[in-house]
Amino acid sequence: MKLQILSIALYTSIVFYSCDSSLIQSSNAKNVTEQSITNKKWKITLLNSEKIQGDEKDFYLKLNSNSNQLEAKAGCNQLFGEFQIKDNFISFSKIGSTKMYCGDTMAIENSFIAILSQTSKVVVIDSSKFILLKDDIVIAQFELVK
Template sequence: MKPLSLLLGLLLFVSCANAKKGSNELSGDSPISEEIETLSGEYQIITLKEENISSEDIYLKIDDKGESLMINAGCNVLRVDFIQVKDRISFQPPVSTKMYCEGKMTYENTLNLILPDISEIQSSEDNLVFLSKENEVQLTVRKNKKSE
């Protein structure tokens, strides 16, 4: 158990170090229609890819500094470091626990795949929409009013 804890700690350390390296990728000169505030707080996931999963009550929690998020989709906890500059965002590969939960891993597997491909955030009504590099909607979230 101790080697597993050390390995997980090392992965988190390396992930944090790599997050700082990616910040230069986000300082593009693209025009911004509406500036997105720095993300923080708790958000409910409304859609994942094109599937409405609002009834699943899956939340992502973003730290106060707007540098990392945690998601628990019912089994494992995913932790992801990211860098946000206005409406541009870059996620590092997620780090997660590795438990097996029958029938509860579909959403977290999808999140593991799509988060590193997300590159932009747009505001739409009360929601934030996360877009891939190909400009496809990957994730839609709504800020939990209690976390404001």
């Protein structure tokens, strides 16, 4: 019985620790400026708590500050659209894509498009990583492609 209670307590603390938004606040998080994330290629590394495995040529996001255009790929189709950054929030609009069917990556791509369809808070962790938050929960993470 004691072992079961200990196991439940340990599991609960792990869950709460992994979801704690204060971890983000205590890191090197910075206010986002358009220059901090635009005109760079970012590899998609996390979508809705799922780690993304794959090459940056197949899982990336680019934000062009001159035209406010986005270019992305989440496994299969080329994605495009517009973005706007204001007060640490980013919104995406006019999202479109090519229409190839790729069975093994369609779920990831659909998840990414759903994330882009929301307005999200942007938090720059350092010059090589940023995240998108929805209701203080990390919904996407990106790392700078070198």
